[in-house]
Amino acid sequence: MAVLNEEQEMLRDMAREWATNESPVAAFRKVRASGAPEAFDRGAYTAMAQMGWTGIIVPEAHGGSDFGWLSAGLVIEELGKTLTASPLVATTLAAAAIVLGGSEEQKAKWLPKLASGEAIGTLAIDEGPHHNPAKIAASVSGGKLSGTKAFVHEAHSADLFVVAAADGLYLVEKGDGVSLSTRKLTDQRSHAEVTFDGAAADKLAGGGDSLIEDVLDRARILTACEMLGMAQAVFDTTLDYLKQRVQFNQVLATFQALQHRMADLFGDLAMMRSAVEGGLQALDSGFGVARAATIAKAEANRVLHAISREGVQLHGGIGMTDEYDIGFYLKRARVLEASWGSTSYLRDRFARIGGY
Amino acid sequence: MATQPDVPPPSEDDAFREEVRDFLAENFPSELKGKGSALAGVDGPTEESEAQRKWREAMGSRGWGTPTWPKEYGGGGLSRKQAAILNEEMAKAGAYNPIGGMGVMMFGPTLLEYGSEAQKKEHIPPICRGAVRWCQGYSEPNAGSDLANLQTMAEDKGDHYLINGQKTWTSGGQWADKCFCLVRTDKSDKHKGISFLLIDMDSPGVEVRPIQMISGMSPFCETFFTDVKVPKENLVGEEGQGWTIGKRLLQHERTNLSGGGSLARMMGASLADIAKKYVETDESGAIADKVLRDRIADFEIRWNAFLLTARRATEESKAAGGVSEISSVLKKLGTKLGQERAELMIEIMGLQGLGWEGEGFTEAELSGVRAWLFGKATTIYGGSTEIQNNIIAKRVLGMLDHQ
Ligand SMILES: Cc1cc2nc3c(=O)[nH]c(=O)nc-3n(C[C@H](O)[C@H](O)[C@H](O)COP(=O)(O)OP(=O)(O)OC[C@H]3O[C@@H](n4cnc5c(N)ncnc54)[C@H](O)[C@@H]3O)c2cc1C
Numbered sequence: 001m002a003v004l005n006e007e008q009e010m011l012r013d014m015a016r017e018w019a020t021n022e023s024p025v026a027a028f029r030k031v032r033a034s035g036a037p038e039a040f041d042r043g044a045y046t047a048m049a050q051m052g053w054t055g056i057i058v059p060e061a062h063g064g065s066d067f068g069w070l071s072a073g074l075v076i077e078e079l080g081k082t083l084t085a086s087p088l089v090a091t092t093l094a095a096a097a098i099v100l101g102g103s104e105e106q107k108a109k110w111l112p113k114l115a116s117g118e119a120i121g122t123l124a125i126d127e128g129p130h131h132n133p134a135k136i137a138a139s140v141s142g143g144k145l146s147g148t149k150a151f152v153h154e155a156h157s158a159d160l161f162v163v164a165a166a167d168g169l170y171l172v173e174k175g176d177g178v179s180l181s182t183r184k185l186t187d188q189r190s191h192a193e194v195t196f197d198g199a200a201a202d203k204l205a206g207g208g209d210s211l212i213e214d215v216l217d218r219a220r221i222l223t224a225c226e227m228l229g230m231a232q233a234v235f236d237t238t239l240d241y242l243k244q245r246v247q248f249n250q251v252l253a254t255f256q257a258l259q260h261r262m263a264d265l266f267g268d269l270a271m272m273r274s275a276v277e278g279g280l281q282a283l284d285s286g287f288g289v290a291r292a293a294t295i296a297k298a299e300a301n302r303v304l305h306a307i308s309r310e311g312v313q314l315h316g317g318i319g320m321t322d323e324y325d326i327g328f329y330l331k332r333a334r335v336l337e338a339s340w341g342s343t344s345y346l347r348d349r350f351a352r353i354g355g356y
Numbered sequence: 357m358a359t360q361p362d363v364p365p366p367s368e369d370d371a372f373r374e375e376v377r378d379f380l381a382e383n384f385p386s387e388l389k390g391k392g393s394a395l396a397g398v399d400g401p402t403e404e405s406e407a408q409r410k411w412r413e414a415m416g417s418r419g420w421g422t423p424t425w426p427k428e429y430g431g432g433g434l435s436r437k438q439a440a441i442l443n444e445e446m447a448k449a450g451a452y453n454p455i456g457g458m459g460v461m462m463f464g465p466t467l468l469e470y471g472s473e474a475q476k477k478e479h480i481p482p483i484c485r486g487a488v489r490w491c492q493g494y495s496e497p498n499a500g501s502d503l504a505n506l507q508t509m510a511e512d513k514g515d516h517y518l519i520n521g522q523k524t525w526t527s528g529g530q531w532a533d534k535c536f537c538l539v540r541t542d543k544s545d546k547h548k549g550i551s552f553l554l555i556d557m558d559s560p561g562v563e564v565r566p567i568q569m570i571s572g573m574s575p576f577c578e579t580f581f582t583d584v585k586v587p588k589e590n591l592v593g594e595e596g597q598g599w600t601i602g603k604r605l606l607q608h609e610r611t612n613l614s615g616g617g618s619l620a621r622m623m624g625a626s627l628a629d630i631a632k633k634y635v636e637t638d639e640s641g642a643i644a645d646k647v648l649r650d651r652i653a654d655f656e657i658r659w660n661a662f663l664l665t666a667r668r669a670t671e672e673s674k675a676a677g678g679v680s681e682i683s684s685v686l687k688k689l690g691t692k693l694g695q696e697r698a699e700l701m702i703e704i705m706g707l708q709g710l711g712w713e714g715e716g717f718t719e720a721e722l723s724g725v726r727a728w729l730f731g732k733a734t735t736i737y738g739g740s741t742e743i744q745n746n747i748i749a750k751r752v753l754g755m756l757d758h759q
Pocket residue numbers: 245247248252255257258313314315316317318320491492493494495496497499500501502524525526527528576733736737738739740741742743746
């Protein structure tokens with residue numbers, strides 16, 4: 001665990017307490033049962049905004065706290081532990097795009113609203129089921145954007161889309177020329193295909209040539225934070241279960257085969273945590289972000305994949321039931337693994353960054 | 357490229373092959389071609405179409421759904437070679453075997469070995485006709501991997517047993533006609549106190565409650581027995597012989613779960629063929645994503661090695677007189693590979709391979725997701741992978757706890 005300052009420790013403790021008490025997995029069950037396509041609890045999101053979580057990476061001048069990425073990551077990790085459904089990651093990423101590439105006017109218009117929770121934002125980048133930012137067909141002419149974006153996270157509640165077109169990122173507000181078609185994935189959260197048909201688009205002209213990749217690196221790292229929380233929760237739940245479930249007149253935790261399995265996963269989890277925190281620290285220092293983001297998401301993919309599978313396996317039959325929470329993590333895990341870079345994509349990207 | 361390994365086909369048996377072809381031409385409804393039944397083995401709900409019913413009855417009346425079982429009990433009485441020909445011709449015609457389920461996979465073979473003449477006459481023919489659904493009453497809340505810890509009591513009441521207790525994870529319990537059940541007839545001995553009993557699911561005092569799974573389906577149940585009367589004729593083997601019989605049945609279960617042939621058919625097209633539909637290829641037809649290509653090839657090589665292993669083991673065990681502990685090796689390997697394949701398939705399809713319901717997904721994509729989730733159970737039921745490893749280490753390799 002990274003060394004935290006006092007502010008960060010308080011933030012993490014507050015997030016942990018809130019997630020445990022106000023947003024346990026039971027809260028996600030309620031959201032799921034409601035069947036609402038936006039798939040989160042507005043009241044809970046308002047509470048998060050009041051605690052300042054929607055503005056952590058937003059400069060103070062624009063209504064945020066500018067606590068930095070490590071702080072944002074701590075909160076996201078805690079929310080990941082309880083599978084809290086909210087557009088916090090998506091909104092943070094939209095705000096990050098504006099911080100990096102927006103004009104003063106764009107910042108003044110959007111950042112205070114995103115930071116206060118009044119507006120929800122999301123990224124709309126990929127156009128197919130695989131992450132592939134090199135292949136973008138959406139285009140803009142005369143300030144109007146047209147194109148189709150696949151599996152946009154939190155699309156149902158988004159007021160603002162940060163959309164990739166062939167020549168850069170654009171801000172598009174929901175409304176005329178923007179239509180959604182729900183894509184209900186196994187994690188039962190909000191995803192949609194979003195079609196832009198001559199929608200008014202406002203270019204993020206700053207941030208240089210690497211703007212899209214810089215934003216995507218933030219998406220990779222923040223997603224990895226959510227995955228870290230999930231992995232930690234599955235690990236802890238599984239460890240508790242093994243210490244309590246009796247078969248053959250002994251608790252399962254006494255079987256060496258299982259002890260070694262958990263010890264292996266413990267090592268993997270340590271690597272995942274270091275990789276994810278390394279990503280956050282790279283963002284805060286501004287140094288080596290692309291490489292750190294690739295390592296963070298690749299390790300998050302590898303380790304959460306393994307832990308979410310082992311979590312079900314080591315619970316036996318009960319792990320296969322909907323009544324037990326562990327399966328939710330497995331389902332959400334695969335959606336996040338496939339978002340912003342699959343394992344194959346990230347390995348290839350890592351090699352390219354390394355020049356081989 | 358096919359998923360099956362390249363091995364020479366069995367030698368011809370022309371007259372029989374003719375007979376099979378004629379039978380298929382006459383009886384297999386063309387509308388069922390290529391359909392069936394990825395999960396024919398699972399005892400699901402009972403609705404069937406007219407065509408499905410006709411096909412089941414045609415196969416059932418010949419006994420060809422259970423091709424190598426003895427004719428006198430309604431089986432096909434075929435040699436292994438003939439059964440292979442039957443399989444081949446069915447595959448060519450796009451026909452599936454409509455006779456399946458736990459009766460075929462596990463209970464029938466066990467009863468043929470341990471049942472009395474009267475029990476075989478009563479229970480085997482309906483299984484061969486696909487006219488009865490069996491479920492497995494083994495696991496209990498505190499008897500999973502430690503199955504012998506089971507506590508469901510069968511009290512001797514002279515001409516019948518009185519059953520009290522709870523089973524859980526009973527697959528297909530809500531649709532089953534009958535249950536083969538492990539019960540306790542003696543509290544003083546963990547293993548020798550277990551007996552193998554057949555229970556009618558519509559007996560008074562049997563209650564089932566379906567449990568929802570992570571895949572969204574509810575194919576298994578909690579099963580409660582309260583003062584259920586079971587006639588003594590329903591005891592298989594001797595009182596106290598249940599552990600031996602029950603374990604034998606598990607070997608059949610494991611052999612079937614590991615799946616050799618049936619799993620291969622269930623899995624259908626090779627991953628590479630699927631990948632070509634979902635990811636880019638270059639001019640030479642190679643998958644452009646080299647990392648993914650490497651992982652698919654790695655999987656397919658091991659999958660082929662597994663199919664060859666399953667085939668070799670089947671041949672060796674037939675020569676040696678039946679299923680054996682090698683079933684543990686097959687079960688562990690086959691189920692792991694099946695899960696790996698489902699995971700790779702998701703990576704190949706990307707988010708398109710994670711649809712839950714509603715618009716934007718094909719039926720095959722949606723059922724693939726459910727199958728991926730359900731497939732997580734394969735390394736848990738039938739004795740988990742960890743339990744298979746214990747069996748392999750201890751019984752096959754002689755690595756005992758205290759040496
Ligand atoms: C979909 C599904 C269908 C099923 N259908 C049926 C059915 O029809 N009839 C029926 O009777 N049962 C059925 N089962 C139950 C199944 O057989 C049990 O779930 C299985 O035996 C495991 O028992 P358990 O769930 O109690 O897990 P546990 O025994 O509590 O095991 C939990 C974990 O600990 C591991 N473990 C346990 N002991 C050891 C050890 N000594 N060394 C190392 N690791 C160990 C296990 O491998 C597992 O990973 C089904 C289960 C599922 C999931």
